[in-house]
Amino acid sequence: MDWLASNWRTVIDLAGQHLYLAGVPLLLGLLLSLPLGWLAKRWRGAYPAVVTTSGLLYTIPSLALFIIMPIVLGTKILDPVNVIVAMTVYTVALLARTVADGLISVPDHVEQAATAMGYRGLRRLVGVELPLAVPVIAAGLRVAAVSNVSIVSVASLVGVSQLGSLLVDGWRRIIWGELVTGIVACLVLALLLDGLILLGAKALTPWRRVAGGAA
Amino acid sequence: MIRFDGVTKQFPDGTVAVDDLSLTAPTGKITVLVGPSGCGKTTSLRMVNRMIEPTKGSISLDGQDTGRMKQSELRRGIGYVIQHAGLFPHRTVLDNIGTVPRLLGWDRKRTQERSRELLERVGLDPALGDRYPAQLSGGQQQRVGVARALAADPPVMLMDEPFSAVDPIVRDQLQDEFLRLQDELGKTIIFVTHDIDEAIKLGDQVAVLRVGGQLAQVAEPSYLLAHPADDFVADFVGRDRGYRALQFQPTPRLPLRSERTIVLGEQPAAGSGAWLLVVDEQRKPLGWVEPARIGSRGVEDADLHRGGTVARAAGTLRGALDAALSSPSRRGVVVDDSGVLVGTVLAHEVLSAIEDTDRPERDEEDPVHGGAVALAEDGA
Ligand SMILES: Nc1ncnc2c1ncn2[C@@H]1O[C@H](COP(=O)(O)OP(=O)(O)OP(=O)(O)O)[C@@H](O)[C@H]1O
Ligand SMILES: [Mg+2]
Numbered sequence: 001m002d003w004l005a006s007n008w009r010t011v012i013d014l015a016g017q018h019l020y021l022a023g024v025p026l027l028l029g030l031l032l033s034l035p036l037g038w039l040a041k042r043w044r045g046a047y048p049a050v051v052t053t054s055g056l057l058y059t060i061p062s063l064a065l066f067i068i069m070p071i072v073l074g075t076k077i078l079d080p081v082n083v084i085v086a087m088t089v090y091t092v093a094l095l096a097r098t099v100a101d102g103l104i105s106v107p108d109h110v111e112q113a114a115t116a117m118g119y120r121g122l123r124r125l126v127g128v129e130l131p132l133a134v135p136v137i138a139a140g141l142r143v144a145a146v147s148n149v150s151i152v153s154v155a156s157l158v159g160v161s162q163l164g165s166l167l168v169d170g171w172r173r174i175i176w177g178e179l180v181t182g183i184v185a186c187l188v189l190a191l192l193l194d195g196l197i198l199l200g201a202k203a204l205t206p207w208r209r210v211a212g213g214a215a
Numbered sequence: 216m217i218r219f220d221g222v223t224k225q226f227p228d229g230t231v232a233v234d235d236l237s238l239t240a241p242t243g244k245i246t247v248l249v250g251p252s253g254c255g256k257t258t259s260l261r262m263v264n265r266m267i268e269p270t271k272g273s274i275s276l277d278g279q280d281t282g283r284m285k286q287s288e289l290r291r292g293i294g295y296v297i298q299h300a301g302l303f304p305h306r307t308v309l310d311n312i313g314t315v316p317r318l319l320g321w322d323r324k325r326t327q328e329r330s331r332e333l334l335e336r337v338g339l340d341p342a343l344g345d346r347y348p349a350q351l352s353g354g355q356q357q358r359v360g361v362a363r364a365l366a367a368d369p370p371v372m373l374m375d376e377p378f379s380a381v382d383p384i385v386r387d388q389l390q391d392e393f394l395r396l397q398d399e400l401g402k403t404i405i406f407v408t409h410d411i412d413e414a415i416k417l418g419d420q421v422a423v424l425r426v427g428g429q430l431a432q433v434a435e436p437s438y439l440l441a442h443p444a445d446d447f448v449a450d451f452v453g454r455d456r457g458y459r460a461l462q463f464q465p466t467p468r469l470p471l472r473s474e475r476t477i478v479l480g481e482q483p484a485a486g487s488g489a490w491l492l493v494v495d496e497q498r499k500p501l502g503w504v505e506p507a508r509i510g511s512r513g514v515e516d517a518d519l520h521r522g523g524t525v526a527r528a529a530g531t532l533r534g535a536l537d538a539a540l541s542s543p544s545r546r547g548v549v550v551d552d553s554g555v556l557v558g559t560v561l562a563h564e565v566l567s568a569i570e571d572t573d574r575p576e577r578d579e580e581d582p583v584h585g586g587a588v589a590l591a592e593d594g595a
Binding site: 107109110112113114115116117118119120123128131132205206207210 | 264266286287288289290291295297298299301302303304305306314315318346347348349350363373
């Protein structure tokens with residue numbers, strides 16, 4: 001507790017940095033996953049390709065990915081952009097399949113009604129398919145959010161500071177207060193993101209809260 | 216006018232869903248496609264708005280080949296009621312109804328007004344407008360489905376078993392309202408059902424399909440009941456077709472007898488017979504009573520036998536016969552259009568009236584298309 005009392009400003013700074021490194025890739029990843037998921041639904045042949053590729057991407061060790069990034073992108077080693085891009089790759093790995101599954105989960109009779117009314121292309125995606133895929137996509141987004149918060153802490157090993165730095169430093173110097181603070185702060189951050197997504201999904205799906213539940 | 220010209224649909228797996236179908240759905244009329252499950256009704260319907268493309272043959276809309284029209288434009292000009300309503304669960308009732316107007320580029324205000332108007336038109340409480348489909352009963356959902364198809368006022372409507380998911384009483388109600396609506400709107404409608412009773416009640420013309428997607432017969436309902444083209448159609452239209460055909464025969468002048476009546480509270484006169492008809496102040500029939508059981512007190516509501524049906528003098532022979540058969544006194548009650556008693560009739564009198572009426576004549580030349588609704592020459 002003493003440690004936290006004298007270092008809380010640093011902790012807040014690191015938490016802000018952590019949120020940035022985990023949150024921005026979450027949004028970028030979601031944006032990239034939408035067209036990928038849509039493709040995987042439209043062309044059945046693309047679905048297994050999307051699922052397999054994204055599954056493989058997720059198995060790359062994070063440390064390796066952080067180290068490769070400067071080489072691929074031509075950035076400096078300590079540049080936070082490396083972490084942002086790497087985390088975006090992980091997010092897409094998780095979300096592309098989720099978006100595809102969400103779009104595929106739209107009930108057949110709704111799809112047919114949309115076709116019969118003359119819905120096509122982007123208008124159909126935004127007006128009918130995406131809104132109904134929100135519950136599935138939000139569930140995937142929650143997993144990705146928690147996973148991002150946890151993976152980002154590894155970035156301390158390549159010198160990009162965030163809450164993970166507390167763990168590394170606390171461990172090296174055996175400061176228990178610092179270690180515990182690092183762990184708890186990560187947890188709080190993950191719960192916070194999770195809660196935000198939950199609230200957002202609720203706001204986007206008012207029809208699911210009415211009597212009779214999901215239609 | 217919708218015209219199928221030698222239309223065949225074979226799916227990639229080899230299933231022939233529709234086989235060389237030639238059929239015309241006249242403008243402003245209801246054409247019903249009926250047949251057992253899997254006979255190609257939905258497939259035929261969906262080839263009209265090109266949700267399914269025919270393998271062979273062509274379909275035209277008022278003389279224009281639909282194969283040459285732009286798909287989305289074609290669809291926005293055709294109202295489609297999908298099986299089990301198929302409403303968008305994430306949109307309110309009003310927004311569901313306004314779907315096609317919005318796609319056509321109407322502004323929000325005009326769409327809202329139109330949606331409200333339609334909500335009332337199909338007999339729904341305006342307060343339901345802001346609900347989601349999950350908050351509606353099956354019957355209400357079906358009504359919304361019909362309203363949605365009508366929203367942009369398309370001249371053509373395709374309806375796929377729109378009333379199948381509700382109980383028989385609600386279905387009967389929906390059918391009556393649908394017929395009233397069609398009387399006002401005069402749309403060109405193709406209506407799919409597997410229920411022959413529904414087909415006969417709603418159709419100006421009924422097309423019976425058999426499994427394999429072949430047209431077995433197309434005719435007006437009364438003709439279909441009188442002259443099924445073959446055993447399959449005869450079987451399909453059912454055993455009591457003779458009785459059901461009576462619903463298309465207007466009642467000729469029946470020999471009505473005047474009936475002694477009594478109002479509630481009155482005491483039956485001596486020698487009233489076994490049954491006495493009770494009417495209200497406007498002489499509308501309420502039911503029958505047995506004077507012998509009442510003795511010397513006034514007739515009470517609890518004494519009434521209400522089992523008998525009431526026939527309209529201008530109604531059908533089926534109604535008249537049913538009134539006689541269901542009446543506890545065996546005397547069928549006949550009323551005028553405002554429900555006022557005009558007299559009673561006995562079953563054998565209705566039967567002799569039936570014997571005097573003509574059945575629709577059989578067309579020997581063309582058993583499949585004989586008796587179909589005549590088309591106006593100008594094809595309007
Ligand atoms: N996409 C498809 N691929 C292969 N066969 C199909 C396809 N769609 C329908 N069929 C087959 O075509 C036939 C006609 O189907 P359709 O849906 O038109 O029948 P229906 O008369 O509407 O039946 P129901 O009363 O059960 O709705 C059936 O044998 C069905 O299995
Ligand atoms: Mg069908």
